[in-house]
Amino acid sequence: MATEAADQRVIDELERVLVNKDGKSELPFRYRALFSLNHLSQKGDKRAIDAIYNAFGDESELLKHEMAYVLGQSGLEYAIDPLTKIVEDPGQQVMVRHEAAEALGALGFTKSLPVLEKYYKNDPLAPIRETCELAIARIQWKNGLDKNNEKISPSVYDNIVDPAPPMPDTVKDVNKEIEKLKLELVDQSLPLFHRYRAMFRLRNIGTKEAIAALVEGFEDPSALFRHEIAFVFGQMVDPHSVPALIEVLENTQEVDMVRHEAAEALGGIATEECLPVLEKYSKDSVPVVAESCAVALDMIKHEQSGELEYAYIPKVSS
Ligand SMILES: [Fe+2]
Ligand SMILES: [Fe+2]
Structure with missing residues (x-):
């Protein structure tokens, strides 16, 4: 797999497949390109974030919701702007906007709170309001003092950012x-x-x-x-x-x-x-x-x- 300093041509090629301008890339192939960009964004490569954002003009609700998910798992503050634009875009499908709001929660920066509060209070769609409610709670939890006192057992899912942390385990049986x-x-x-x-x-x-x-x-x-x-x-x-x-x-x-x-x-x-x-x-x-x-x-x-x-x-x- 490409390393942090991936060749620009690799990024360009992945973007070309993901964006599918010539209409010739099948959806599963585009998914594979997205997963490669995911690897790069996890390594902190902002160019992967830009490449993914450039594909949001697509029709496929499935692909775009996965793209939003990938942006949220990147851990990069740089992904906040594109994700905020998706949450605010009424032309995007519900599942895509949901995933973008959840991704803002996964990134966990307090500067996302105002936009999440806005859609928590005003969005006509229940899945969006509920997602914003969760994302707000996660950001508050992540930035709060409580979490330091919680004893959450390690698990095989620790490399994934969940929309809410698992409950601390307090019951013996x-x-x-x-x-x-x-x-x-x-x-x-x-x-x-x-x-x-x-x-x-x-x-x-x-x-x-x-x-x-x-x-x-x-x-x-x-x-x-x-x-x-x-x-x-x-x-x-x-x-x-x-x-x-x-x-x-x-x-x-x-x-x-x-x-x-x-x-x-x-x-x-x-x-x-x-x-x-x-x-x-x-x-x-x-x-x-x-x-x-x-x-x-x-x-x-x-x-x-x-x-x-x-x-x-x-x-x-x-
Ligand atoms: Fe999904
Ligand atoms: Fe989801």
């Missing part, structure tokens, strides 16, 4: 802890941030009892909440969540962003029963669902090929 977390997860009178913290702690516990508790979250009235449950299952890649995820993907009454996340999760888990379902819904009438299934199938193909990285690495001569 794990089954009692799961019971307590489940009650908090489904309690709609609690702040969303608190419920998300219960969700991420259940993810980190990761047993089949924890998965059963998380499945209850699919009954929640908030589409944002349900999509996050599916997202968490995608991170866990545990076959125990497959039946619930298939049910979500097959439910054409379910909100697009929730079905999309279920499709991605099934692609990650990729047990035998996932494949025919993904094939079937790769022809779904909802573009973001069909595209999610297509990308999921491409990732499975990649997994089976034994190639090392799911990324596009342009070759440039020196």
Whole structure:
């Protein structure tokens, strides 16, 4: 993989594929270019941020939401401006604006608070208001003093910035802890941030009892909440969540962003029963669902090929 001082020609080529000006790059290929840019942005390369931002004129809700996610995981203050523009752009789809607001929360800088507060109070769309609520709470948590006193156990997810940190583990008996977390997860009178913290702690516990508790979250009235449950299952890649995820993907009454996340999760888990379902819904009438299934199938193909990285690495001569 290219290093921090990547050749400008590598960046240009990745941007060319991601932006797809000539219309010849298939979506999965563009995803691979995005993942390469992700590696570069994680290493602090601002040119990767610019290259990604230049692709936001695209139609694909799926690709753009992933781009916003990547910007949020970069840790770079430099990504705040482009992300703020996306949150403020009414021409972007809900899932894209949601992901941009969440990304501002993931970056965690207090200077993002005014824009998040504005859309928390005024946006007509519930998923946007709820995302802003969470992002504000995360920024306050990250910059607050409380976190220093919290004992959060390390987990395999520590290299990812979650929309809310996992709940500190205070209960000794794990089954009692799961019971307590489940009650908090489904309690709609609690702040969303608190419920998300219960969700991420259940993810980190990761047993089949924890998965059963998380499945209850699919009954929640908030589409944002349900999509996050599916997202968490995608991170866990545990076959125990497959039946619930298939049910979500097959439910054409379910909100697009929730079905999309279920499709991605099934692609990650990729047990035998996932494949025919993904094939079937790769022809779904909802573009973001069909595209999610297509990308999921491409990732499975990649997994089976034994190639090392799911990324596009342009070759440039020196
Ligand atoms: Fe999301
Ligand atoms: Fe997603």
